[in-house]
Amino acid sequence: MNLNRRLFLATVLSGFVQMSFKKGRKLCFSTLGCPDWTWEEIINNAEKYGYKGIEIRGLGSEIDILKSPVFSKAMLKESKRRAEDSGVEIVNLNPSSNLHQTETSKRQANLDELKRYVDLAVELNSPYVRVFPDKFAFKNDKEKSLNLISEGLQEANEYANGSGVKVLLDCHGDLVWSEDIKQVMNEQPAGSSGIIWDYFNMHYLTEESASKMTKSLKPFIEFVQIKDGSFKNRETHEYFLPGKGEVPIAKVLRQLDKINYKGFISLEWEKRWHPELPDLKQALPLFSQIINA
Template sequence: MKVHYNRRSFLKQTAIGITTLGIPYPLSVFAREKYKLSFSTLGCPKWSFKEIVDFAAKHNYQGIEIRGIQGEMDLTKCPAFSKENIKNSIKLVKNSGLEIVGLGSSAKMHIKEEVLRKKNLDEAKQFIDLANQLGCKAVRVFPDKLPATSSRQETMDLISAGLAELGNYAQGGKVKILLESHGDLVYADDIRSVLNHVDHKNVALIWDVFNMWVKTKESPANVYAKLKPYIQHVHLKDGMLNNGKIKYVLFGTGEGPALEAVKLLDQSGYKGFYSFEWEKAWHPEIDEPEVAFPHFVKQMRG
């Protein structure tokens, strides 16, 4: 009987065989298995969906996090996910050995004004529907700068209420609503307060390590101790601070504590994705994805 192995199975079987024979082997033999890596499409704003998938597969990523394609941030309007093309797009991802690990919406949870709030919640619900079609298990939402016209607690309650509404909407499928640590909601105690208040099985957290550290300087150990139960997904990036301004740099070459956070997560048995968020779409001056994406893999596999 002929047995077929994909690359991942081959590496695993090779590593097991080498270990059984007592032969030393480099860590890279199953480094691919150690961490599940993805990148956000913010890092490649000019690429087509096929270019995104092909590059991820070629450079040893296991997933892609979709935050816009070729400048279109509303994924429900992207040609790759149209009624005519969505099945072929799903097939392309599957045949490449990849997973769509999350859809990044632009839905803001801190909005108070009724019409605009409904618009943001409706966008998130459309992304949940699309995620269910794609077999994707997560939709990202976020808070931004909290308004000065309301008390902090009032705005945090609004965020909790929005998350609960979306969690209820998602209950019929497998999609989780992931709040990204972002904007003014970056202190661990505040985030814990919001998620405690929601207390919904369909609501969890994206821990953006750099977003939090750059504003709060809280250590990853302190953050992780408070937020561990909620962390479903991790965003990684790096940068240098100069007079309060951030200059994004290749992963592992800046001042951020991302590698410390990875060590904590690894030691505690975290099994989710580490997603590289290279914000090329917002900062066109930073390195091209052809440089930054392979560098991230090299750093994480090293």
Template sequence: MRLGFSTIACPNAGIDEVIALARSSGLEGIEIRFLHGTVDLASLPELAPSRLGETRRRFEDAGLKVVVIGSGVRMNALDPEVRDKQKEAARVNASIAAGLGAPYMRVFGGPLPPAQDREATLDAIALGLGEVAAITAEHGVESILETHDDFSTSASVLDLYRRGCDERLAVLWDTLHTHRHGEMARDTWAALGPRIRHVHVKDSYKADRSGFDFALTGEGSVPIASFFEVLKAAGYAGFVHFEWEKGWHPEIADADIAVPHFARVARELGA
């Protein structure tokens, strides 16, 4: 397996700073969520269609692979106008991913809005994420559903396929969220392994259904070693990325502390 990190760890950084952090930490993969303080990646000059090739070369010349564009696309609304806007966001982000040579675009199932009928919402999410997967496939990019929100368990993810979701939708295994919802790593892999394309790792002092916080890798309560053991046993050859949510939680440690710490611990665990 190969190691990398999400730019949510350094939300205000530009590309040169991201590259420098990855190289100094000995990491190979980049997942773009934030750049220059924004998640609106299409607004950035470096990610304009005319400059994507140049930006891709900057990463490649540094020996780095852009693996994922971390979109916030979700299809949990029933309003057709809202759904159309999400599909347009998928097109824009898939185009950026393709231009950077990233094989994946992250999507969410999202929380189930309490004011909406549960069954109708689940059916709409299954249909909508399938439509998004078809859109990104047109760009040569695979949509990957993060285990998160109301889709943090294997059963909740598999239910979308039972409802007819396009099989082109794959899975991003966020290990913290499956763990805090009671799943053992080996059980998650047994259920979702053939669909998993990418993995997130982060640690937490508190990690249960009521919520979580943030701890430097190996210093919290999450059984980080168990994820690496399962991935190694399965022969997983994809990327494992550190997702340090500095972009949403500015009070946590800076990336120049947390990212190299993750890299060091992950290597000690045999990654």
């Protein structure tokens, strides 16, 4: 075999491997981006734009999906069947539960809500439920604050153990520094939990690089959310269509490739909180194009 032929075959094979890997990237979007869509519209648009997963953060006027008719006892089986028939996985359920409460009744209420979401995730065959850390409750004692978050996550993990559902800690609020997140996760039983990696949330406050984040957090990254926006505006979060802001999405993707990440990559389009944003239908094809470039 001459050199030119070997070079040609090597180039074709390399291209095939890269194309196969990129085709393996699984796209997901959050219902945070479509507060006005019905369940039928959510599933239809996931199919239309080639998204194989959805994470549920509110439906219609209800931010707490435990109160939504879509997942009531009367409709749950049909809602689940509609997604399954379309090949759309309900990947992640997003309650508002947090782990920073110090007052006993409030802390228990948050944990009880989280457990009810775990129960719903079991019924929906959903692998993940998100929880917020969220604040450092003891302003002058970070270690005590981290311990409080860690203890709450341990209780949640114990409840979910054996259910087929993992509780994922969101990189959010005060818990956005890699080493702090790593400390909390190292206190959990191995494999019992994971994190949602959100580069924007972390970099906005820490200015850490994507490589530093993944180097520290590689063992724990179970799910990835990406949004684009401005890091210059420190007064309020300012978001842009995918590829139009300051988030180095290509660098984030390269880091995911380096750690051999095979999970879902979710577009978090915060239209529920920012109604001025364009319709999610504008963001979905742009996000797909960028992720699969």
